[in-house]
Amino acid sequence: MSSSEKDVRLSVGDAELTVNPANGCRISSLRIGGTELLRQGERYGCFPMVPWCGRTENGQFRNGGVLHRMPLTAPPHAIHGTGRDTAWKTARETGTEASFYYDLADPWPYPGRVTQTFELADDSLTLAFGIETYGDSFPAQAGWHPWFRRNLGGEDVRIDFDPAWQEERGEDHLPTGRRIPPLAGPWDDAFGMPDGVHVTLTWPEQLELTVKSRTEWVVVYDEQAEAVCVEPQSGPPNGLNTAPQYVTPIEPLEIATTWSWRSL
Incomplete structure (x- = not known):
């Protein structure tokens, strides 16, 4: 087994993180x-959404006049990118920090590199993505899809x-383009937070965890009994078509999120 296939474990104080680069560089x-x-x-666990987040309509997007088609992984759409189904390589690990990368390849039509870094402290975890191109500019997105346990043995999370x-x-699960006042859950929905993502998860009398990011987009999914998902991402679902953000030779796509926690 090569080093790139081994789980990477980070620990600080009573915080322990395990990353599985062979299984999409997800936090296991x-x-x-x-x-x-x-x-x-x-x-x-928590998997990377890259080089797009959420659903891409009918698996299609354009870059200029060129139409590209992605595999329909959530028919009739393509969902959550290709990074979670890719084996990543370990670039470095120190015991409290680690970085990983993979090179974009089929079915994604543009060459480039994706990096993901993890920094663990005793009361926080900072995650970061970078996407760079080896040639032409292309639209892309990046974000994280954590599955936080709804219940840690006490009351359900708030x-x-x-x-x-x-x-x-x-009805097709895609944003219609209309912005509406936030509705009560349950959710499988995208929200705008123009001052930056700030979502707090509270397991009463146990733990409070806050998800922050400078990006303005977050998807919240809590329709399953076992877990809730708080997903900071660089653009909305179907954003390759509706709000494309371009990776260029001089400007990579970069996004970071910090999860901080305290015992209650």
Whole structure:
């Protein structure tokens, strides 16, 4: 087994993080004081959404006049990018920090490199993405899809946030383009937070965890009994078509998020 296939474990104080580069460079475990925060399973944990986030309509997007088609991984759409289904390589690890990368390849039509870094402290975890091109400019997105356990053994988690708007969701699960006042959950919805993402998860009498990012987009998904998802991302679902952000030879796409926690 090469080093790129081995799990990478970081620990500081009572915080322990395990990253599985061979399985899409996902966080397979985040333990605070011995308590697992993430839903377990090879499709869960916290996986990267890259080079797009959420659903891309009919698996299609344009770059200028060129139409590209991605595999329909959530028919009739393509969902969550290709990074989660790719084996990443370990670039460095220090015990408290680690970085990984993979080179974009089929079915993604443009050459480039994606990097993901993890920095663990005793009360926080900072994640960061960079996407660079080896040639032509192309639209892209990046974000994270954590599956936080709804229940850690006490009361169910409470989600608190104050978005400026909610993207109206059509029957095809894509944003319609209308911005509406935020609705009560349950959610599988995108929200705008123009001052930066700030969402607090509270497991009463156990733990408070805050997800922050300078990006203005977050998707909240809490329709499953086992877990809730708070997904900071660089653009809205279907954003390759509706709000494209370009990776250029002089400007990579960069996004970061910090999760901070405290015991209650």
